[in-house]
Amino acid sequence: MGREAGETGRRTGLKDVARLAGVSVKTVSNVVNGYVHVAPATRARVEEAVAELNYRPNPSARSLRGGRSGIIALAVPDLRIPYFAELAGLVVAAAEERSLTVLIDQTGGERERELRVASGLRAHLIDGLIFSPLAFGPEDLAARSDDTPLVLLGERVQPGSADHVAVDNVAAAREATAHLIGLGRRRVAAIGARHDAGGETARLRLLGHRQALTEAGLPVHAGLVAAVDDYLRADGARAMARLLDSPEPPDAVFCGNDLLALGALRTLYERGVDVPGQVAVAGFDDIDDGRYGTPSLTTVAPDKRRIADEAVGLLTARLSGATAGPAREVRVGHELVLRESTLGRAR
């Protein structure tokens, strides 16, 4: 049975634990908050004292004092999409520079799980959330009652409603398709139209694609826009096969992300179609896979490192209380990286 100071009218505090364990209050705090750099023997002594005194940290006092768990969460749809896996690594690194631990939550892009994440997946465990939603929309954000600081990534955001980091998808996609047109291609297809809730990024990228066609005076053929269910390699491979089987196949393809483009390259390889000789291919994301593709992949490179830095920076500004004002909007740059899938192979 543990003694409990509360029974004598006073609540057990850090000091009581520290006295019994024979360590400083700071050390007790470190153990209770789960920080590293506590010698195992010391940790054991403190844990014994905590059990003996039945000490319970006071969560409300802790948050009033600005106490933090030191943990932030990053919620992304799917880690099999290397863009999110690479982003996760960069967020972990950016958070580490600020002594924060990142726990990653994979939502599958499903609305119910995204709602759970945003409504404070254990608000008492995490200090803040960086969230890349697919199904979670502006109305969900408006209805959110949890006040855990939140930074949104991507497109499912109304300006001013939350701290937000994004790239200019329309401009970036326009540049990619303009590059394909600049190679002399006239039947420039797009792979990646979506009809589901996750379609906002897809919509913006296809909009940029169409803008480039229109600016070049080219018609927008509905038959040259391939819809997909998801943004994985298999979807790109199937969509490319459909485009090749159409009466007037394309001579270039802009793909909504690199995985779609890598799937398309696979189909072109299987069919013996020369890339870029017969069909030039461009993607979006600049993932490592595309850099090592055979051929290597021309793609839009969003500044992922800056996305991660800005997201963690916006969040820590909220956490430290340095920012209490309205939502901030950060637009991160991008670059069109030209490689073999449009330029051909250097020999």
Added chain:
Amino acid sequence: MGREAGETGRRTGLKDVARLAGVSVKTVSNVVNGYVHVAPATRARVEEAVAELNYRPNPSARSLRGGRSGIIALAVPDLRIPYFAELAGLVVAAAEERSLTVLIDQTGGERERELRVASGLRAHLIDGLIFSPLAFGPEDLAARSDDTPLVLLGERVQPGSADHVAVDNVAAAREATAHLIGLGRRRVAAIGARHDAGGETARLRLLGHRQALTEAGLPVHAGLVAAVDDYLRADGARAMARLLDSPEPPDAVFCGNDLLALGALRTLYERGVDVPGQVAVAGFDDIDDGRYGTPSLTTVAPDKRRIADEAVGLLTARLSGATAGPAREVRVGHELVLRESTLGRAR
């Protein structure tokens, strides 16, 4: 100012909160434990009552009652390695079937972060941990004082010291190299030797490779074993270049994982070397990238779905108290998947 039942000698309980909020104790428990399926208005009413009464859940009572957070952690070295990203997705799915949420921790394979994870990265937040360590070794496991249930993945484990799920790396690698030898290749190189703490899996795979050579009566040339710093595409690309530049270049290469193999394929493509005509290539992991490679990649496919299921199953057995006995060892099957990088292209 909140009223506090504790001031009158009794600690505020779930019942007090339930009475004030006008809901059931179960509903309060659901809100306090962060579960879903609580209507926003109800949640708000409970949260107001919690604040009003300054209610603090009693963590020790909670764990004595077998109360759980419903969260498990998965700690992996690097999500940019698609094997771990795919495994994470499968663990999330397997956990979901058991109504558990998974938070993912990326350790970078660094010993300090792995120690922090294993010593109960907030033991009060998570019910259990599935851990794929690189640097964390048997001695660290023996020194572990935290008693959060733990399932280890991979090779850094002494039998009997923890619940453990792994594939037979030696046998799997032996089969891959035996397949290359079976194609008539006689200079079968290996890419993936490591000299760092993360070398246990690498060591076992290279051991299997050497066993296959020896069984076939082939010499083991030190010049045909390429060391790498990491297991990423860039490492495979550089190692392949070194092997091609050696006095007697290989006619086949077994790679310690698929990323190394994809890097090697890139170098072979750049050098204009025919795959598999001049050099056949095999990898390990069966990641999606390899399936869509050009050429597609022959590889060892560990049963990742079963690894995830077994890991979550072992953990939940511990959590439910169904298992309290000694550590269990699960060996998961694998399969050699033959594709174009060794068989050539179907025409």
